Amino acid sequence: MKYLNQKLLPIKLLLCLFVLFSATTFAQTSGSLKGTVQTSDNKAAEGVSITLKELNRTTIADNNGNYSIKNIPAGNYTLIVTLVGYTDFQQNVTITSGETATANITLALSNNELNQVVVLSNKSAFKTNRISSSLRLQSPIIEIPQNIQVVTGKLIQDQQIYDMLEGVTRNVSGATRVEHWDNYANIFMRGSQVAAFRNGMNVSTTWGPLTEDMSMVERIEFVKGPAGFMLANGNPSGFYNVVTKKPSGRTKGEANMTLGSFDMYRAALDFDGKLSKDGKLLYRINVMGQMKGSHRDYDYNNRYSIAPVLKYLIDENTSLTLEYTKQFSQVNIIGSNYVFSNRGYADLPKSFTTGEPNFKPTNMDDQSILAILEHKMSNNWKFTGQATYINYKQEGMSMWPQWPGFAPGTDNILTRGVSIWDVLGLTKTGQFFVNGEEKTGSVTHKILGGLDMSDKMYYHDWSQSAALNGYDASGNIVPFDIYNPIHGNVPASAMPNFDRSKDIRERGVQYHNGYNAIYAQDELGFFEDKLRLTLAGRYTTLKTSNPYSGSFDDSKFTPRVGVSYSFNKNNAAYFVSDQSFNENYGTDWQGKSFDPETGNNLELGFKRDWMNGKWNSVVSVYQITKKNVLTADPEHSTGGIQYSRQSGEQQVEGVEIDVRGEIFKNLDVVINYAFTEAKVTKDTDPAIVGTQVAGTSRHIQNTWLNYKMDRGVLNGLGLSIGYQYQVDRSPWFVSDDQTSGLPDYFRLDGSLTYQKGKMTYNLIVNNILNRYLYSGGKYDPGYFYWQAEPGTNLRVSVGYRF
Incomplete structure (x- = not known):
C-alpha cells in the first residue's frame, strides 16, 4: 500500500x-x-x-x-x-x-x-442520449427496453484506443477481452463471446475479418441481450456494433500523430467536406499508417488503412452512401504472443517469445464495400436498404507447441511447431427495412420490419506443419529451453517451406454459413407514450455446410416482449423477454455438425438521467439460459487435436451498473460494475456441472475519470485516471479445470491532455503500476498457456483540427 x-x-x-x-x-x-x-x-x-x-x-x-x-x-x-x-x-x-x-x-x-x-x-461528451440509425430503433436510449451502452468518439480519443484489441471494454459493465490472434477481438460479456457487428451487420466468423482501426470509427455501441430481431443473428449475451465515420456535410479535417513505447509510430488523417457546389455530393476519407513493435522480442504489428466514403443527396428525401474500406496488417507470426509453461501461470517474463527474427511475416488484408440507400417515404416513414461485401485474405504462419508440447521427462524443453495458416473469407450481407410512426386513437405505434440475408464462405489451410529446430555451428539440434531461450539459430534452410502452388479454394477446408430472416416489431405507446409495450418476432433459417458433416439447415421463430415505463422525462423502468438462435460452427469428434445454439433472456432494469441529462445510470438484472453450448471435449481430444461437444446447458445470472457523463462541472466519468454468476447446469460429464463457465469473471469493476479546465491560466488542461479490476476469473475456452483459475486483474492508467486553439496534446501512461497482467488457460496435455500484456508504457499524441 x-x-x-x-x-x-x-x-x-x-x-x-x-x-x-x-x-x-x-x-x-x-x-x-x-x-x-x-x-x-x-x-x-x-x-x-x-x-x-x-x-x-x-x-x-x-x-x-x-x-x-x-x-x-x-x-x-x-x-x-x-x-x-x-x-x-x-x-x-x-x-x-x-x-x-x-x-x-x-x-x-x-x-x-x-x-x-x-x-x-457530439464530440465533447462521454454520454449520449441516442443510438445510431444502424440499430434501427427510433426511441431515445432511456426509453428502449434494453441495456445499450455507447462508447463515444470522445472517450475513444481520450483513452488513446486504436483498435478493438485495446481498452474499449473498460467502458462497458461486464465486458472483457480474453485473448486474440492479432487480427480479431475476442470479447466476452454476460457469460459468452459476443458477436462483432459493423454498421448494423454481423461480420463475425470463426477467425476474422480484421478488427477495425479506430481512425475510421465514429462510436461503438454495446447492445446487451439477444435483440436478434433488431439486426441479425447474435448470441443471447449481446453484440457490439462499430459505427464507421460518414460524411457530415461540413468542411473540416483533422491530423493526428502518435509516438509511443516499443517503437510505435502512427499517423492518421480525417478529411470531411463537399465535392459539389450545391452540397449534394459529400465525401469523407480516413487514412492511417502505423508501425509498432512489442514488449516481446521480434514481434510487431504494422498496419495501414484507408476508408473513403461518398454520400450523394439525390433529393431532399433520398440519399445513397458508398463506403470502401481497406485494412492491411502485418505481424511476425500468429501465436508468438502466447507463453507456455509446465509449472504454472506467469512463470516466464512478459518479454518471452517463441518467435524468431527471420520468420516470414504473416499478412492480413481486409477489404469491404458498403452501400446504403435511404429514402424518406413520408414524414413518418423511412426505407433503408444496405448491403456489404467483405473480402478477407490471410497468408502466413501460426505457432503452437507440437504434441505433447514439452519433451518427455522435462518441463523446460519446448517443441515448437509451425504450420501454414492461410485464409480466404468472403462475406455477403444484405438488409432491407422500414420504420415509421402511426397512431390509432390514443395509441402510438413505432413500427419496424425487414429482411436480413447473409452468406459467409471461408477457406482455411492449416494442413502443413513442421517442427522448428535451432542448430549450433556443428549442425547439431539445439533444444528450445524456455528458461534459457536462444534465438536466431534457425537458418533459412530449416524454416518450413509451405506449398502454395494450388489456390486456397483447392487446398483449404471450406466452411459455409448463412441465414435469411424476416422480422417485425411494434412499439405501442400508451398514456402519452409514458407506457411502451414492445411486441416483436423474427423467423430465421440457418444454413451451414463443410466437408466433415455435409449440409444442414434449421429454422426457428424467436419472439420478443418488452415493457418500458417513464415515471417522468428522466426516469424509466423496463422489462424484456427475448430469445436467440444462431449457428454452432464446426463438428464433433465423429465429424457430425452441431445443432444451433438457442438462448432465453429475462431482464429487468432501471434507467435514470441525472441533472436533467448531464449524466445517466442504468441498473439491470438478468438471467440467460443457453442450450446446445459448445465446450471442450477432452475425452476425444488426443494427439494435439482439440474437439468440442455440446455440453447441454449453461445459465448466467447477473447484475450490472453503468454510470457515465458529467457528474460535476468539468468532471466526466465512466463507472461500471458487473456481477456475473455463470454456471454449467447440464452436461454429459457430471463433474463439470456447477463449474464456472470458461472465459467469465465473477466481479468486474471499471472507472475512468476525466477533469478538464475551461478557464484561467490552465484553460484547456485535463487529467484522466482510471483502472480495470476483475475478480474470480475463469480461463478461456479449453480448460474445464477450475484449479487453474486466473488471478485477480488490476490495471491503472492515466493521461494528461492540453487543448489550445486547434491543437490537442495527449500523454497517456498505461499499466502505471507495472503489473504482470495476462489471460490464458490450461491446455489438454497439461501445460499452461497465456498472453502477457506489456508493462508500463506510454503514448504521446498530437492532433490538429482544421
Whole structure:
C-alpha cells in the first residue's frame, strides 16, 4: 500500500492543483450565457453541442434543450450549433460583465432528423442520449427496453484506443477481452463471446475479418441481450456494433500523430467536406499508417488503412452512401504472443517469445464495400436498404507447441511447431427495412420490419506443419529451453517451406454459413407514450455446410416482449423477454455438425438521467439460459487435436451498473460494475456441472475519470485516471479445470491532455503500476498457456483540427 501511495502522490498533487485553479472566478470581468434549443416541431433538441467559437468552449443541451455557459470574459462571440448534413447554426452574442445573456435557438429540422445530427456531431461528451440509425430503433436510449451502452468518439480519443484489441471494454459493465490472434477481438460479456457487428451487420466468423482501426470509427455501441430481431443473428449475451465515420456535410479535417513505447509510430488523417457546389455530393476519407513493435522480442504489428466514403443527396428525401474500406496488417507470426509453461501461470517474463527474427511475416488484408440507400417515404416513414461485401485474405504462419508440447521427462524443453495458416473469407450481407410512426386513437405505434440475408464462405489451410529446430555451428539440434531461450539459430534452410502452388479454394477446408430472416416489431405507446409495450418476432433459417458433416439447415421463430415505463422525462423502468438462435460452427469428434445454439433472456432494469441529462445510470438484472453450448471435449481430444461437444446447458445470472457523463462541472466519468454468476447446469460429464463457465469473471469493476479546465491560466488542461479490476476469473475456452483459475486483474492508467486553439496534446501512461497482467488457460496435455500484456508504457499524441 505504501508503494501504491507513493505512485499516486504526483497524481493527487496534480488533481489538487487543478481544483484550486478551477475555483478561481472572474465575477468582475465575466458574464454568462443561457438559452434553449428546439427543433422545428417544437421539441427539445437534447444532446446537441453548443460552442463559443472564439473560446472553444462547448456545452451540451440537457433533456429539456436547456444550456448554460458561465464565466465568459466580456466581449462579442459567435455561438455555433453543429448540424451534421445541414448548415451550421450561427448567432452573434454579446457578453456583458456581471450579466447573463440569453440566446434561444430553433433548428430548421425535425426531432426525427435530429437523431443522426446528435449521433455524429457530439464530440465533447462521454454520454449520449441516442443510438445510431444502424440499430434501427427510433426511441431515445432511456426509453428502449434494453441495456445499450455507447462508447463515444470522445472517450475513444481520450483513452488513446486504436483498435478493438485495446481498452474499449473498460467502458462497458461486464465486458472483457480474453485473448486474440492479432487480427480479431475476442470479447466476452454476460457469460459468452459476443458477436462483432459493423454498421448494423454481423461480420463475425470463426477467425476474422480484421478488427477495425479506430481512425475510421465514429462510436461503438454495446447492445446487451439477444435483440436478434433488431439486426441479425447474435448470441443471447449481446453484440457490439462499430459505427464507421460518414460524411457530415461540413468542411473540416483533422491530423493526428502518435509516438509511443516499443517503437510505435502512427499517423492518421480525417478529411470531411463537399465535392459539389450545391452540397449534394459529400465525401469523407480516413487514412492511417502505423508501425509498432512489442514488449516481446521480434514481434510487431504494422498496419495501414484507408476508408473513403461518398454520400450523394439525390433529393431532399433520398440519399445513397458508398463506403470502401481497406485494412492491411502485418505481424511476425500468429501465436508468438502466447507463453507456455509446465509449472504454472506467469512463470516466464512478459518479454518471452517463441518467435524468431527471420520468420516470414504473416499478412492480413481486409477489404469491404458498403452501400446504403435511404429514402424518406413520408414524414413518418423511412426505407433503408444496405448491403456489404467483405473480402478477407490471410497468408502466413501460426505457432503452437507440437504434441505433447514439452519433451518427455522435462518441463523446460519446448517443441515448437509451425504450420501454414492461410485464409480466404468472403462475406455477403444484405438488409432491407422500414420504420415509421402511426397512431390509432390514443395509441402510438413505432413500427419496424425487414429482411436480413447473409452468406459467409471461408477457406482455411492449416494442413502443413513442421517442427522448428535451432542448430549450433556443428549442425547439431539445439533444444528450445524456455528458461534459457536462444534465438536466431534457425537458418533459412530449416524454416518450413509451405506449398502454395494450388489456390486456397483447392487446398483449404471450406466452411459455409448463412441465414435469411424476416422480422417485425411494434412499439405501442400508451398514456402519452409514458407506457411502451414492445411486441416483436423474427423467423430465421440457418444454413451451414463443410466437408466433415455435409449440409444442414434449421429454422426457428424467436419472439420478443418488452415493457418500458417513464415515471417522468428522466426516469424509466423496463422489462424484456427475448430469445436467440444462431449457428454452432464446426463438428464433433465423429465429424457430425452441431445443432444451433438457442438462448432465453429475462431482464429487468432501471434507467435514470441525472441533472436533467448531464449524466445517466442504468441498473439491470438478468438471467440467460443457453442450450446446445459448445465446450471442450477432452475425452476425444488426443494427439494435439482439440474437439468440442455440446455440453447441454449453461445459465448466467447477473447484475450490472453503468454510470457515465458529467457528474460535476468539468468532471466526466465512466463507472461500471458487473456481477456475473455463470454456471454449467447440464452436461454429459457430471463433474463439470456447477463449474464456472470458461472465459467469465465473477466481479468486474471499471472507472475512468476525466477533469478538464475551461478557464484561467490552465484553460484547456485535463487529467484522466482510471483502472480495470476483475475478480474470480475463469480461463478461456479449453480448460474445464477450475484449479487453474486466473488471478485477480488490476490495471491503472492515466493521461494528461492540453487543448489550445486547434491543437490537442495527449500523454497517456498505461499499466502505471507495472503489473504482470495476462489471460490464458490450461491446455489438454497439461501445460499452461497465456498472453502477457506489456508493462508500463506510454503514448504521446498530437492532433490538429482544421
